[in-house]
Amino acid sequence: DNNDDATIPEGAIVFDADVDNAGVGTDSNNATSYTITKNGVTIEVSKGILGGPYQNEMHYRVYKNQTLKVTSSAGNIKSIAFTCTANGDAQYGPGCFTASTGEYAHNGGAVGTWTGEATEVVFTASINQVRASQIVVVVE
Numbered sequence: 001d002n003n004d005d006a007t008i009p010e011g012a013i014v015f016d017a018d019v020d021n022a023g024v025g026t027d028s029n030n031a032t033s034y035t036i037t038k039n040g041v042t043i044e045v046s047k048g049i050l051g052g053p054y055q056n057e058m059h060y061r062v063y064k065n066q067t068l069k070v071t072s073s074a075g076n077i078k079s080i081a082f083t084c085t086a087n088g089d090a091q092y093g094p095g096c097f098t099a100s101t102g103e104y105a106h107n108g109g110a111v112g113t114w115t116g117e118a119t120e121v122v123f124t125a126s127i128n129q130v131r132a133s134q135i136v137v138v139v140e
Contacts, residue, residue: 015135017058021051040074083134092131
């Protein structure tokens with residue numbers, strides 16, 4: 001485990017690309033819509049890979065101009081933290097996402113954090129592809 005991971009609040013639902021995966025593709029040619037549900041929270045990528053191996057690493061990949069939707073049947077989503085494989089606005093970094101609602105920000109590092117109150121949040125990889133190794137969702 002590396003020290004870049006976002007701090008995990010108690011009761012958070014953690015999607016770890018090494019463990020929680022649905023993607024079987026290895027590159028954009030295999031990208032399709034994938035869904036993973038855990039403890040009442042679903043992450044769905046419109047076109048990407050959720051945990052497929054790439055260069056011996058597992059990632060959640062959202063290709064450019066595609067979306068990653070987080071929905072909750074367990075209550076309102078209060079925060080979502082993405083631990084990405086690059087920093088800031090660089091390709092694969094958290095700065096490549098825009099959110100449909102709430103507040104989304106990053107501090108220039110590898111972690112992007114959404115805060116708000118919603119049962120569904122759609123993130124669009126509007127600037128470039130985003131790759132995350134972990135997604136931490138807090139539901140209230």
